[in-house]
Amino acid sequence: MAFHKKEEFTQKEQDLANFAKAMSHPARIAILKVLAQRNECICGELVDMLPLAQSTVSQHLKELKNAGLINGETDGPRSCYCINWKAFEKFNNEFNLLFSNLKIKNEKACC
């Protein structure tokens, strides 16, 4: 963006947006789905499951980790990832909070 306008929004708005951004790519959704199914940590098996190069998968994992959606432990030459529960619940709550009013006023829709 031509000149960091993002910083002019509230912290909560930025946090929610960052959370959403972390999930804004099908590869990262797929990764989260796998980590959800087997809640044991996975490593390079993800590379075999996704139609992407190893370096690309690694990059997506890094983004998910930076956003706090997953935890990673580098275990010797292998790496082990799993979902970060607390972050997920926190954002899920804020998300619902943002739209909780809406569900009540639903009928008054104007367009």
Next chain:
Amino acid sequence: MAFHKKEEFTQKEQDLANFAKAMSHPARIAILKVLAQRNECICGELVDMLPLAQSTVSQHLKELKNAGLINGETDGPRSCYCINWKAFEKFNNEFNLLFSNLKIKNEKACC
């Protein structure tokens, strides 16, 4: 992305990612928040509330509309927007579905 890799993922993965992408900017979060508070439709008031130019706000609205998160009605020279309930509930459901397993297996975390 260098060559539409996104299309190699499932439709559901792409849908969820698109939904997340629509929310991946603080301005769009802010817009949704305003539309949530007043569930009556808003038009250019958004421009006054956001630290962005009119054309930029219009662009964000367009993206939200394309993603199906909001509805818009062009009412003479003014435009009127409000949340698209059904889309929101649908995606909220899929979102929870994706992670429902996790909440149960929480204790078995490995890292």
Next chain:
DNA sequence: ATCTTATATCGCAAATATACGATGAATGTG
């Protein structure tokens, strides 16, 4: 020590996203 395996990181190319001013279209006002 050398080689293999599993990952992360770097550097680059291509595609997208973000932002804005300028312009266009639609409608209402004097």
Next chain:
DNA sequence: CACATTCATCGTATATTTGCGATATAAGAT
């Protein structure tokens, strides 16, 4: 009709994302 108002769209500059191959790192195997 001329003009102001409200909003969408176009063109453009810049920044970010996505993806890959090549390379670096770390640990175990031979």
